[in-house]
Amino acid sequence: xxxxxxxxxxxxxxxxxxxxxxxxxxxxxxxxxxxxxxxxxxxxxxxxxxxxxxxxxxxxxxxxxxxxxxxxxxxxxxxxxxxxxxxxxxxxxxxxxxxxxxxxxxxxxxxxxxxxxxxxxxxxxxxxxxxxxxxxxxxxxxxxxxxxxxxxxxxxxxxxxxxxxxxxxxxxxxxxxxxxxxxxxxxxxxxxxxxxxxxxxxxxxxxxxxxxxxxxxxxxxxxxxxxxxxxxxxxxxxxxxxxxxxxxxxxxxxxxxxxxxxxxxxxxxxxxxxxxxxxxxxxxxxxxxxxxxxxxxxxxxxxxxxxxxxxxxxxxxxxxxxxxxxxxxxxxxxxxxxxxxxxxxxxxxxxxxxxxxxxxxxxxxxxxxxxxxxxxxxxxxxxxxxxxxxxxxxxxxxxxxxxxxxxxxxxxxxxxxxxxxxxxxxxxxxxxxxxxxxxxxx
Ligand SMILES: Cc1ncc(COP(=O)(O)O)c(C=O)c1O
Numbered sequence: 001x002x003x004x005x006x007x008x009x010x011x012x013x014x015x016x017x018x019x020x021x022x023x024x025x026x027x028x029x030x031x032x033x034x035x036x037x038x039x040x041x042x043x044x045x046x047x048x049x050x051x052x053x054x055x056x057x058x059x060x061x062x063x064x065x066x067x068x069x070x071x072x073x074x075x076x077x078x079x080x081x082x083x084x085x086x087x088x089x090x091x092x093x094x095x096x097x098x099x100x101x102x103x104x105x106x107x108x109x110x111x112x113x114x115x116x117x118x119x120x121x122x123x124x125x126x127x128x129x130x131x132x133x134x135x136x137x138x139x140x141x142x143x144x145x146x147x148x149x150x151x152x153x154x155x156x157x158x159x160x161x162x163x164x165x166x167x168x169x170x171x172x173x174x175x176x177x178x179x180x181x182x183x184x185x186x187x188x189x190x191x192x193x194x195x196x197x198x199x200x201x202x203x204x205x206x207x208x209x210x211x212x213x214x215x216x217x218x219x220x221x222x223x224x225x226x227x228x229x230x231x232x233x234x235x236x237x238x239x240x241x242x243x244x245x246x247x248x249x250x251x252x253x254x255x256x257x258x259x260x261x262x263x264x265x266x267x268x269x270x271x272x273x274x275x276x277x278x279x280x281x282x283x284x285x286x287x288x289x290x291x292x293x294x295x296x297x298x299x300x301x302x303x304x305x306x307x308x309x310x311x312x313x314x315x316x317x318x319x320x321x322x323x324x325x326x327x328x329x330x331x332x333x334x335x336x337x338x339x340x341x342x343x344x345x346x347x348x349x350x351x352x353x354x355x356x357x358x359x360x361x362x363x364x365x366x367x368x369x370x371x372x373x374x375x376x377x378x379x380x381x382x383x384x385x386x387x388x389x390x391x392x393x394x395x396x397x398x399x400x401x402x403x404x405x406x407x408x409x410x411x412x413x414x415x416x417x418x419x420x421x422x423x424x425x426x427x428x429x430x431x432x433x434x435x436x437x438x439x440x441x442x
Contacts, residue, residue, distance in 0.1 A: 021394075030401055035062035038419060038426055040406065048401065051430045052408045053419045056226060056258045057289030060338045061419040067290055067334040074330030083323040091324030094332040098286070098295060101336060103271040106280060106297040110316075111324040115257035116150025118281035118294035119220070123154045124318055125279060126218035126251045129302055135249070138217040139174055142207060142250075146180040148227035149220060149255050158220050161228055176207050178221070182231050184381075188370045189363055190232070191356050197234030201241040204248075213248035218279075223269035226258035229413030230372050230379025238275040251302075252277040257294070261285030262339060262420050264375035265349030272375075278302055288335040293328035344420040348376045354424055358431040359416070365438045367392060376422070380414040380434070385442070396437050405433040 012026045031043040038061055040048040053059055060067070074090065081088040095109040110125070112118045123141055130138035143149065143158030150156075156165050157172035160180065165171060179200050187194035208216060223238055225231040245252040259269035260282035266272035268280060279302060283294030306315040322328070339345060352375050359378040360371050370381040385392050393409035400407045408415045418430065 037061040037063070038422060046404060049405045049426060049429055049433075051400075051406050051416045051418050051434075053285075053417050054289045055284070055408075056263070056417045057284035059261050059263065059285040059420045060288045060335060060342070060344060061421040064288065064334075064338055066338055067288055067331055070330040070334035071291065071327055074327050078326045081326055083321060083325070084319060088324075088326050088329075090326050090329035090333060094324070094329045094336070095295075097333060097336045099297065101267050101340075102280065102297050103268060103276060105276055105299040105301075107300045108298045108303040110296045110298065110318075111320075111329075112283070112294035112296065113292045113320055113322050113325075113328075114150065114294050115255075115281065115283035116152045116155050117320065118257065118283050118296050119149040119155040119158075119255060120152050121294075121296045121318060122253045122255075122279045122281045123158070123218065123220065125296060125298065125302065125316070126253060128316060128318075129251065129305055130217050132308070133305055135214070137214050138249075140211055140216045141172070141175050142178060142204070142216060142219040143175065144178040144180060144221050144225075146182065146225060146228040146231065147177075147220070147222060147255075148225070149222075150257070174215075176211065178203050178207070178219070180225070180228075180231065181234055181237060183234075184370050187234070189360070190372065191360060192374055193232055193235045195235060198236035198240055200234070201237050201244060204241065204244045208244075208248050208250075213250065216248065216250045218251040218253050219245055220253040220255055222255045222258065223273060223275075224259050224264065224374060224377065226377070226415070226417070227410060229381065229410045230374075230377055230415050232372050232374045233273070238273050242275050242277070251279065253279045253281065255281045257281055257283045258377075258417070261335075262345035262348045262375075263377060263417065265345060265352050267345055286335065287328055287331040288338070290335070291325075291328040291331040292322075293325070293332055339420075342421070348420045351376060351422065351424070351427070355427055358427050361431065362435055362438065365435060367441060368438065376418060376420060378416045380416075380438075382412045382414065382438075382441070384412040392441055396434075396441055399437045399440060400433060403433050403437060405430055405437075407434065 032040040033043050034041040098109045099107050112121050141158050145160035147160040149159045157175045160177055181197045181200050183197050186196040254277040256268050264272045280297040287293045356373050359373050367382045369383050372379040382392050393412040397409045
C-alpha cells in the first residue's frame with residue numbers, strides 16, 4: 001500500500017498500459033493526480049498546462065463543476081438501466097440535444113462507449129442500410145491511408161496506420177484505401193487548408209471502377225486526420241469526395257471523434273466545411289472525456305430505411321450493454337450545456353487566428369519541417385533522426401512534460417489540441433515552452 005498522503009502507487013507492473021512504452025514509463029512514471037480547467041497536477045506537485053485536452057477530449061477543460069454535479073446526482077438517482085427494450089430519460093434528452101447541436105440533416109443518435117465502437121457501429125449501419133434496401137451486394141468499405149478509426153477490427157481494417165494494422169492478421173476482407181492527402185513538397189507550412197490535393201479524392205473513381213460501384217457500401221474518412229499527425233483536408237477535397245459518393249450511391253461517413261464538439265470552431269467538421277456525410281461518428285468531447293461515451297449520428301434517410309416490417313421487431317441487431325448509460329448521458333447533457341452556455345465553439349473560432357500565428361512562429365526552429373493548423377489544432381512535424389524514427393519527437397514530449405506542458409506526439413509529429421477554454425497567455429506559454437524544447441533537441 002502507498003504510505004499515508006503518498007498518492008503514488010508502489011507497484012506499476014500489473015497495469016499493461018495502452019499505446020505506451022510500458023518499460024520506459026515504469027522506469028520514469030508520469031502521473032497526474034488531479035486537474036483543474038487548463039492544468040493537470042502531477043504526483044510531485046507540479047502544474048502541467050494541458051496542450052492536448054487530455055487525449056483530444058476535455059474540450060471544456062478539466063473538473064468542470066456542472067459536469068461533476070450531473071454525474072454525482074445521476075449516480076445517486078438512477079445508476080443503470082437496461083439498454084435494450086428499456087429506456088431512461090437522460091439518454092433521450094442527450095440524443096435530442098446532440099442532434100440539435102449537429103448540422104441539419106442529422107436527426108438520430110445511436111449511443112456507444114468510445115470512438116472505436118462508434119466506428120464499428122457506423123460501418124455496420126452502412127452495411128445493413130444497403131441490405132435492408134435490397135442492395136446487399138454493397139459490402140466493401142473504403143478507408144484512407146493514414147486514417148485512424150480506433151482499434152477494433154473494422155476500424156483498423158479501414159484505418160491506414162501501418163503499426164495499428166500489421167500485427168493483427170488479415171483484418172476485414174473487401175476493404176480498399178484512398179491515398180492520404182499529405183503533400184509536404186507542395187503544401188508545407190500552409191496556414192489552414194492547403195491549396196493542393198483536392199484531386200486525390202478522384203482516386204475514388206479508380207477504386208469504384210476496379211470493384212464496381214454496386215459492391216461498395218461506404219467511404220469513411222476523418223474530415224481532418226488527427227491521430228496520424230494532423231492532416232488538414234485540401235481545399236475542395238471533402239466536397240469532391242461527397243460528390244463522388246453521391247454519384248455512385250456510396251455512403252460517406254465522417255469520423256468526427258476528434259473534430260466533433262468545437263475543435264475546428266464549429267459543432268462538427270461537417271458544419272465547418274459545409275459538406276454533409278450520411279453518418280457522423282463522435283465520442284471524446286461528447287462527455288468532455290469524463291465518462292466513456294460515443295455516438296453515431298444518422299440522417300433520417302438512413303434511420304428511416306430501417307423502420308420497416310412489424311413494429312414489434314427489432315430493426316437493428318446492434319447495441320452495447322452501456323449504450324446511453326445514465327451516468328454517461330448525464331455527463332453528456334451537462335457537457336453540451338457547458339459548451340453552449342460558455343460559447344466554447346465560437347470561442348475556439350475566435351482564438352483560431354491567434355493560435356495559427358503562435359504555432360507558425362515555430363517555423364525556422366531546428367528540425368521543424370512542417371507546421372499545420374486549423375481551429376484549435378496544430379501539427380508540428382520534425383525531421384526524424386536518421387535511423388531512429390519517433391525518437392526526436394518523443395524526446396520533445398518528455399522535455400515538454402518536464403517543463404510543465406503536455407503535448408502529444410505521433411511518429412515525429414507533435415500534435416496540440418488544447419481545451420477550448422484556453423486563454424491567449426496559455427497559448428503563449430504552450431508555444432514558448434515548445435520553442436525552448438525544440439531548440440534543445442538533438
Ligand atoms: C478519428 C478517430 N476515430 C476513432 C478513435 C477511437 O476512439 P477511442 O479511443 O475512444 O476508441 C479516435 C481516437 O483518437 C479517433 O481520433
